[in-house]
Amino acid sequence: MVDLLYPKTPLYYLTEVFMTTKKIPDIIIGRLPLYLRALERMASNGEIVTSSKELGEGVGISAAQIRKDISQFGEFGKQGTGYNIKFLSEKLREILNIDRVWDVAIIGAGDIGHGVARYQGFLERGFRVTLAFDNDAKKIGTKVGEVEVQNIEKMADALNASDVKIAMIAVPAEYAQDVADKLAKTQVKAILNYAPIRLTVPEGVHVQYIDPATHLQWMTYYL
Amino acid sequence: MVDLLYPKTPLYYLTEVFMTTKKIPDIIIGRLPLYLRALERMASNGEIVTSSKELGEGVGISAAQIRKDISQFGEFGKQGTGYNIKFLSEKLREILNIDRVWDVAIIGAGDIGHGVARYQGFLERGFRVTLAFDNDAKKIGTKVGEVEVQNIEKMADALNASDVKIAMIAVPAEYAQDVADKLAKTQVKAILNYAPIRLTVPEGVHVQYIDPATHLQWMTYYL
DNA sequence: TAGATTGTTAATCGATTAACAATC
């Protein structure tokens, strides 16, 4: 509208640059892995193309929203045809930075730590546990999954000697913030927290939470 | 506004009744367990009262939203003072129907199933695994946590003979929908799904999803 | 009383949906 009425002013170009580097809402990023998950299942079923309608049904989201989300990153579809599943999957993997395998550290070698380290789903989706730490002398030196549990006092050094940028916290709630503080001093920039407590971390460090009991308590409201 | 200008019409009363039985948004219900979790930690630290400001800081939500959420269910605070932690916790437990212990079934006795069955966090938060099922002959008869794994063919009967209304699905993605269909024919009305796939269930059955890989893939966007 | 904090209304913000021209 504006540029029909006025010549392009410096403000116009500023706006355009701003638009180009616009921040994608976090909530959209969070849906991309769900799209990718559905696309990979379609691909494994031998499907070649899909539509926003079909994909939407697969993830429980409206077709309009699927199209809007995807179009934030480029024009990956074809009018009249839909989306090539393999192509869109590749694009989503590039956008999400999962066109590679990420090494991950696990802190806490209790029940959750063991479960997480053994979980095949991570490996299938691009994550490999390569470091494990605990503060319990009885656990140090034992194995969780494929990796040996190290003394948590060596965590900072071991992390800095590695290229690990992702850590999972599986210690009791009362230690979780302390662990997070220590992680924040390393190059770890993403934390998946299984402890049932909110973590405070510096700008630039991302935290996601997993708390199954919270999900169950949510559903009991409706029972 | 309306009732300043007009006498109270039948529509007014209809509206009032409607307001009284208003449906609380799902997103608000989902925050209540987080409030409760924070309150329980405060209580265990010996604190007696808190404010929307303090509670908000504990869960990472604005004070205004905390107040608005809680006020949907009653007037549980005191002006000038804040909220009594014990009292508010009790109210939240009543609202969420977790002023009791819920029996839970786990379907799938693989790595996730074992981890979940052993997880102490459920018991502490009001959930007890009492039934387990798998289709693998090698697993049937073994134990996950405290309970014996039964043949999945006996699932419907065993569930109907129990009072279990909550089930956790921890089978491979390709079997998850089939398990969900079978569960939907029992009195199970809440499903926590660990399989990385969306489930379609009848009206009145609630599903929550746990997929750690999705959370990791979300964060790698920012790395 | 003065200070603090709730409960609630109104304003703002952001996300979702509807609609449709473009085009394969």
Place this chain on the structure above:
DNA sequence: TAGATTGTTAATCGATTAACAATC
């Protein structure tokens, strides 16, 4: 060409925040 489906804009919807009277 006719039918299908995208990418995008405008309209709608719902959630969050700000503000403040009530009151402890």
